[in-house]
Amino acid sequence: MLLAELRQQMCEYGRRAVDQGLVIGSSGNLSARDGDLVAVTPSGVQLDRLTAEACTVVDLDGYLVEGDLQPSSETPMHLAVYATTSARAIVHTHSVFGTVVATTMTELPPVHYNALMLGGVVRVAEYATYGTPELAANVRLAMEGKQAALLANHGGVTIGATLEQAFEATRLLEWLCEVYVRGLSIGKPTVLTEDQLAAVIDRSFNPPTFPRRTP
Ligand SMILES: [Zn+2]
Numbered sequence: 001m002l003l004a005e006l007r008q009q010m011c012e013y014g015r016r017a018v019d020q021g022l023v024i025g026s027s028g029n030l031s032a033r034d035g036d037l038v039a040v041t042p043s044g045v046q047l048d049r050l051t052a053e054a055c056t057v058v059d060l061d062g063y064l065v066e067g068d069l070q071p072s073s074e075t076p077m078h079l080a081v082y083a084t085t086s087a088r089a090i091v092h093t094h095s096v097f098g099t100v101v102a103t104t105m106t107e108l109p110p111v112h113y114n115a116l117m118l119g120g121v122v123r124v125a126e127y128a129t130y131g132t133p134e135l136a137a138n139v140r141l142a143m144e145g146k147q148a149a150l151l152a153n154h155g156g157v158t159i160g161a162t163l164e165q166a167f168e169a170t171r172l173l174e175w176l177c178e179v180y181v182r183g184l185s186i187g188k189p190t191v192l193t194e195d196q197l198a199a200v201i202d203r204s205f206n207p208p209t210f211p212r213r214t215p
Pocket of ligand 1: 027028074092093094130154155
Protein backbone atom coordinates (compact mmCIF):
# COMPACT_ATOMS: atom_id res chain seq x y z
CA MET A 1 0.00 0.00 0.00
CA LEU A 2 1.40 3.37 -1.03
CA LEU A 3 2.00 5.99 1.69
CA ALA A 4 0.74 3.50 4.29
CA GLU A 5 1.98 5.41 7.32
CA LEU A 6 0.54 8.75 6.17
CA ARG A 7 -2.80 7.09 5.43
CA GLN A 8 -2.79 5.60 8.93
CA GLN A 9 -2.04 9.04 10.41
CA MET A 10 -4.90 10.60 8.41
CA CYS A 11 -7.29 8.12 10.08
CA GLU A 12 -5.99 9.15 13.49
CA TYR A 13 -6.31 12.90 12.85
CA GLY A 14 -9.65 12.41 11.12
CA ARG A 15 -10.95 10.74 14.28
CA ARG A 16 -9.54 13.52 16.45
CA ALA A 17 -11.08 16.20 14.22
CA VAL A 18 -14.53 14.64 14.74
CA ASP A 19 -13.93 14.01 18.48
CA GLN A 20 -12.96 17.65 19.00
CA GLY A 21 -15.98 18.98 17.14
CA LEU A 22 -13.94 20.44 14.27
CA VAL A 23 -15.68 18.23 11.73
CA ILE A 24 -19.26 17.02 11.48
CA GLY A 25 -19.50 13.75 9.54
CA SER A 26 -17.65 13.95 6.24
CA SER A 27 -17.51 17.77 6.06
CA GLY A 28 -13.75 18.07 6.09
CA ASN A 29 -10.72 16.51 4.48
CA LEU A 30 -7.05 15.86 5.09
CA SER A 31 -4.08 15.16 2.90
CA ALA A 32 -0.37 14.48 3.23
CA ARG A 33 2.34 14.67 0.58
CA ASP A 34 5.36 12.46 0.06
CA GLY A 35 7.38 13.40 -3.00
CA ASP A 36 5.16 13.37 -6.07
CA LEU A 37 2.32 11.55 -4.33
CA VAL A 38 -0.45 12.86 -2.10
CA ALA A 39 -2.61 10.75 0.21
CA VAL A 40 -6.12 12.27 0.40
CA THR A 41 -9.16 11.30 2.44
CA PRO A 42 -11.90 9.81 0.25
CA SER A 43 -15.09 11.58 -0.75
CA GLY A 44 -18.22 10.97 1.33
CA VAL A 45 -16.65 8.95 4.17
CA GLN A 46 -17.10 10.11 7.76
CA LEU A 47 -13.70 11.14 9.04
CA ASP A 48 -14.04 9.12 12.26
CA ARG A 49 -14.73 5.94 10.28
CA LEU A 50 -11.77 6.12 7.91
CA THR A 51 -9.49 3.20 7.23
CA ALA A 52 -6.05 3.45 5.67
CA GLU A 53 -7.29 1.24 2.80
CA ALA A 54 -10.17 3.64 2.09
CA CYS A 55 -7.81 6.62 1.76
CA THR A 56 -6.79 7.44 -1.78
CA VAL A 57 -3.48 8.40 -3.37
CA VAL A 58 -3.24 10.90 -6.23
CA ASP A 59 -0.30 12.41 -8.06
CA LEU A 60 0.39 16.14 -8.19
CA ASP A 61 -1.61 16.41 -11.44
CA GLY A 62 -4.69 14.95 -9.78
CA TYR A 63 -4.60 11.47 -11.34
CA LEU A 64 -5.83 8.69 -9.05
CA VAL A 65 -2.89 6.37 -8.35
CA GLU A 66 -4.36 4.07 -5.69
CA GLY A 67 -7.67 3.55 -3.93
CA ASP A 68 -11.14 2.17 -4.69
CA LEU A 69 -13.01 5.32 -3.69
CA GLN A 70 -12.91 8.77 -5.22
CA PRO A 71 -10.59 11.28 -3.54
CA SER A 72 -12.15 14.22 -1.68
CA SER A 73 -13.89 16.75 -3.92
CA GLU A 74 -11.54 19.39 -2.47
CA THR A 75 -8.48 17.60 -3.91
CA PRO A 76 -7.90 20.45 -6.44
CA MET A 77 -7.55 22.88 -3.50
CA HIS A 78 -5.06 20.58 -1.74
CA LEU A 79 -3.01 20.19 -4.93
CA ALA A 80 -3.01 23.96 -5.59
CA VAL A 81 -1.63 24.56 -2.10
CA TYR A 82 1.05 21.86 -2.50
CA ALA A 83 2.05 23.39 -5.84
CA THR A 84 2.84 26.78 -4.30
CA THR A 85 3.93 26.08 -0.71
CA SER A 86 6.35 23.78 1.10
CA ALA A 87 3.40 22.15 2.90
CA ARG A 88 3.56 18.41 3.48
CA ALA A 89 0.11 18.16 5.08
CA ILE A 90 -3.21 20.00 4.80
CA VAL A 91 -6.32 19.98 6.99
CA HIS A 92 -9.62 21.48 5.84
CA THR A 93 -12.71 21.72 8.07
CA HIS A 94 -16.02 23.55 8.37
CA SER A 95 -15.38 24.27 12.07
CA VAL A 96 -17.98 26.53 13.66
CA PHE A 97 -16.06 29.67 14.63
CA GLY A 98 -13.84 29.57 11.55
CA THR A 99 -16.95 29.41 9.40
CA VAL A 100 -18.61 32.22 11.38
CA VAL A 101 -15.63 34.50 10.68
CA ALA A 102 -15.50 33.35 7.05
CA THR A 103 -19.15 34.32 6.54
CA THR A 104 -18.85 37.78 8.07
CA MET A 105 -15.35 39.16 7.49
CA THR A 106 -12.66 39.51 4.84
CA GLU A 107 -9.81 38.69 7.24
CA LEU A 108 -9.20 37.63 10.84
CA PRO A 109 -7.15 40.38 12.53
CA PRO A 110 -4.43 39.34 15.01
CA VAL A 111 -5.91 39.95 18.47
CA HIS A 112 -3.61 37.38 20.11
CA TYR A 113 0.11 36.93 19.51
CA ASN A 114 -0.36 33.22 18.74
CA ALA A 115 -1.83 34.40 15.42
CA LEU A 116 1.82 34.77 14.38
CA MET A 117 2.05 30.97 14.28
CA LEU A 118 -0.35 31.12 11.34
CA GLY A 119 1.36 34.12 9.71
CA GLY A 120 -0.49 36.97 11.49
CA VAL A 121 -3.59 38.21 9.68
CA VAL A 122 -5.57 35.26 8.28
CA ARG A 123 -7.11 36.12 4.90
CA VAL A 124 -10.55 34.98 3.80
CA ALA A 125 -10.37 33.51 0.28
CA GLU A 126 -13.07 34.79 -2.06
CA TYR A 127 -16.12 32.58 -2.37
CA ALA A 128 -16.31 29.98 -5.14
CA THR A 129 -18.24 26.71 -5.40
CA TYR A 130 -16.63 23.86 -3.46
CA GLY A 131 -14.31 21.58 -5.38
CA THR A 132 -13.79 23.98 -8.29
CA PRO A 133 -10.50 25.21 -9.76
CA GLU A 134 -11.74 28.75 -8.93
CA LEU A 135 -11.88 27.92 -5.22
CA ALA A 136 -8.46 26.27 -5.44
CA ALA A 137 -7.02 29.44 -7.04
CA ASN A 138 -8.65 31.72 -4.44
CA VAL A 139 -7.29 29.63 -1.58
CA ARG A 140 -3.82 29.54 -3.11
CA LEU A 141 -3.82 33.37 -3.17
CA ALA A 142 -5.14 33.69 0.39
CA MET A 143 -2.54 31.21 1.66
CA GLU A 144 0.45 33.13 0.27
CA GLY A 145 3.02 33.48 3.08
CA LYS A 146 0.60 31.97 5.63
CA GLN A 147 -0.05 28.71 7.42
CA ALA A 148 -3.82 29.19 7.29
CA ALA A 149 -6.66 30.67 5.28
CA LEU A 150 -10.41 30.93 5.70
CA LEU A 151 -12.78 30.20 2.80
CA ALA A 152 -15.68 32.62 2.45
CA ASN A 153 -19.01 31.05 3.51
CA HIS A 154 -17.30 27.67 3.78
CA GLY A 155 -14.62 26.95 6.42
CA GLY A 156 -10.88 26.99 7.02
CA VAL A 157 -7.69 25.34 5.79
CA THR A 158 -4.27 24.97 7.40
CA ILE A 159 -0.92 23.59 6.34
CA GLY A 160 2.08 22.08 8.08
CA ALA A 161 5.25 20.08 7.62
CA THR A 162 3.41 17.11 9.17
CA LEU A 163 -0.20 16.10 9.74
CA GLU A 164 0.28 16.86 13.42
CA GLN A 165 1.38 20.43 12.61
CA ALA A 166 -1.45 21.01 10.16
CA PHE A 167 -3.95 19.62 12.68
CA GLU A 168 -2.62 21.79 15.51
CA ALA A 169 -2.80 24.80 13.16
CA THR A 170 -6.48 24.00 12.56
CA ARG A 171 -7.09 23.86 16.32
CA LEU A 172 -5.29 27.19 16.73
CA LEU A 173 -7.21 28.80 13.85
CA GLU A 174 -10.50 27.72 15.41
CA TRP A 175 -9.41 29.00 18.84
CA LEU A 176 -8.37 32.39 17.39
CA CYS A 177 -11.69 32.70 15.56
CA GLU A 178 -13.58 31.77 18.75
CA VAL A 179 -11.68 34.36 20.81
CA TYR A 180 -12.46 37.02 18.20
CA VAL A 181 -16.15 36.13 17.90
CA ARG A 182 -16.64 35.88 21.67
CA GLY A 183 -14.73 39.16 22.08
CA LEU A 184 -17.19 40.86 19.74
CA SER A 185 -20.04 39.83 22.03
CA ILE A 186 -18.81 42.04 24.89
CA GLY A 187 -16.89 44.77 23.05
CA LYS A 188 -14.52 45.62 20.24
CA PRO A 189 -11.50 43.29 20.23
CA THR A 190 -8.22 45.23 20.27
CA VAL A 191 -6.00 44.33 17.33
CA LEU A 192 -2.26 44.02 18.03
CA THR A 193 -0.12 46.63 16.25
CA GLU A 194 2.75 45.87 13.87
CA ASP A 195 5.19 46.97 16.61
CA GLN A 196 3.60 44.70 19.19
CA LEU A 197 3.78 41.75 16.80
CA ALA A 198 7.39 42.56 15.87
CA ALA A 199 8.28 42.59 19.58
CA VAL A 200 6.79 39.10 19.95
CA ILE A 201 8.88 37.81 17.05
CA ASP A 202 11.97 39.44 18.57
CA ARG A 203 11.17 37.81 21.93
CA SER A 204 10.83 34.38 20.33
CA PHE A 205 14.37 34.72 18.95
CA ASN A 206 15.69 35.88 22.33
CA PRO A 207 13.84 33.84 24.93
CA PRO A 208 14.55 34.64 28.59
CA THR A 209 16.86 32.29 30.42
CA PHE A 210 16.59 31.59 34.10
CA PRO A 211 19.80 30.85 35.99
CA ARG A 212 19.71 27.67 38.03
CA ARG A 213 19.76 28.22 41.79
CA THR A 214 22.79 26.68 43.45
CA PRO A 215 22.10 24.88 46.71
ZN1 LIG B 1 -15.19 22.13 2.55
